[in-house]
Amino acid sequence: MKTTHRIFAFLACVLIFSSCKNETEAPTESATALSKPTTRTGQAFVEDDQATPNVLNIAIGSPDHTTLVAAVQAAELENALVNAGPLMVFAPTNEAFAALPEGTVENLLKPENKNALSNILKHHVTPGNYSKEFLKKFKKLGQANNQDVQIEVIDGEPIIGGAKIIASIPAGNGIVHVIDKVLLPPTN
Numbered sequence: 001m002k003t004t005h006r007i008f009a010f011l012a013c014v015l016i017f018s019s020c021k022n023e024t025e026a027p028t029e030s031a032t033a034l035s036k037p038t039t040r041t042g043q044a045f046v047e048d049d050q051a052t053p054n055v056l057n058i059a060i061g062s063p064d065h066t067t068l069v070a071a072v073q074a075a076e077l078e079n080a081l082v083n084a085g086p087l088m089v090f091a092p093t094n095e096a097f098a099a100l101p102e103g104t105v106e107n108l109l110k111p112e113n114k115n116a117l118s119n120i121l122k123h124h125v126t127p128g129n130y131s132k133e134f135l136k137k138f139k140k141l142g143q144a145n146n147q148d149v150q151i152e153v154i155d156g157e158p159i160i161g162g163a164k165i166i167a168s169i170p171a172g173n174g175i176v177h178v179i180d181k182v183l184l185p186p187t188n
Helices: 002-019 029-035 055-060 061-076 092-100 103-108 111-122
Strands: 087-092 125-127 141-142 149-155 157-160 161-171 175-180
Touching: 002 141, 055 087, 055 161, 055 175, 061 087, 061 092, 061 103, 061 111, 087 161, 111 161
Parallel strands: 087 175
Antiparallel strands: 087 125, 141 149, 149 157, 157 161, 161 175
16 A cells, blocks of 8 residues: 555656746846847946945936046046046036037047047046045145146135036045046146
């Protein structure tokens, strides 16, 4: 009798397992993403909606910095702006870029001018996380392009390379100081 129960139990298990469909799951979004070739990789392209926005996220989210974001993308500097930092970015507004001589921005965005564009953008970045008030203590800052930008205090306000800070936004990896002028590196 025990043998008969064992046979029935075995057959029941076989029937149960054979009735289950053997379907493969559709590839997940991440599996699909891994199989697609991409040309832009790195930390800047990882989506994270829970952490404090980094300096790049702040610029991307600002309607007043679309020209700056286009320039950062053309120079392929996104990954540099998401580094742990701390980074202090002087972010010119769209109006600041529009004040450059006609055709300057369009010319800089051309692939053959990537190095010049990169140099200009790096002139807007320095290590540190200094408030507008603290910047008054400096006469110059060493920028990421290995050149200095001068700081003056005029009417109690720090003026960075001739640009006025019109807003300051803390970031997860530093601070973004919104400025009203594009900082052009000195020509040697």
